[in-house]
Amino acid sequence: MTVEHAPRISTHPSREELGRAAAAAAAEQIRKAIATTGRARIMLAAAPSQTATLAALAVEPDIDWTRVECFHMDEYVDLSPDAPQSFRNWLHRSFLDQVPQATFHSMAPEAGPDGYADLMGDEPFDLVLFGLGVNGHLAFNDPPADFDDPRAAKIVALDETSRRQQVDEGNFATMDDVPTHAVTVTIPRLLNAQALIGSVPGSVKRQAVHDTLTQPISPDYPGTALRTHADVQLFLDTESADAEV
DSSP, X not given: OOOOOOOEEEEESSHHHHHHHHHHHHHHHHXXXXXXXXXXXXXXXXXXXXXXXXXXXXXXXXOXXXXXXXXXXXXXXXXXXTOTTOHHXXXXXXXXXXXXXXXXXXXXXXXXXXXXHHHHOSSOBSEEEEOOOTTOOBTXXXXXXXXXXXXXXXXXXXXXXXXXXXXXXXXXXXXXGSOSEXXXXXXXXXXXXXXXXXXXXXXXXXXXXXXXXXXXXXXXXXXXXXXXXXXXXXXXXXXXXXXXX
16 A cells, blocks of 8 residues: 655745755765765766756855766657766756866766666665656656666657757757657656655646645556655745645
8 A cells, every 4th residue: 555645845936945945955865975984876867847946056155066866757769868968968058067076977878777776776766856747747758657667767658748848948940850768767766765856847847736735546647656755845936835734
C-alpha cells in the first residue's frame, strides 16, 4: 500500500522571489549533506522554470562546491553536442559556469542510458531540483509514466505536448526542429533521494500543479509520484498556484 505524503508548498509574488526561496532551501540541504557525509550529490532539471532558482543557488554563501557532484535529468537524442538547446549546455550557461568547482556528470546519449545509470550509481541523491512539465511530466517521463521502472535511465519518445512546450518556451523555432527522443532518468531513480525541491512558476503550469496535488496517484499524472516521497517542497508563484488547493 502506497503511503501518501503532502508536499510542503509555498507561494511567492514573482519568479525571482520563488527562485531565492527555493535556492535557500536547496543550499541548506547541500550544506547539511556536506556536513554529514563530506559531499553532496544533486540532480538538476534543465528548463526555464529553473533559471531563477539556479541563479540564486550559485551565489548562496558557505557552500564548498568542490564537494558537490551534479547530475542532470535528461538529454535529447540525435542533437548536436554543440547545440544551444542541449540540456548540458543550458546547465553550463545557467549554473555550472558560475560554480566551476563542482563536478558535473554530463549525460552523453551516445553512451546510452545504461552508461548514465552507471554514473549515477545506486546511492540516493542528497537533493533533486525538479520542475513540472505542462503535461505534469517529471524529467521526460510523460504520461502514462512508469512508477515502478526497474531501470535508472531509459530512452523515451517525447509526446506532442512535451515537444510543443519546447517551442512555446522559445527553445526551438518549430515542432520539426524538436528531437523526437531523449534519454531520461526514471521516476523511481529521481525519487531515490533525501529531499526534492520543485520550482514551478508560470500560468501554463497551473493545471499541472493542480493535478499533481489533487489527482489520485497515477501514471496518468506523473507529478503525483511526488506524493509518495516524505520530503518534497514545491515553490510556486502567484501564476502557478492553485487557489483550490
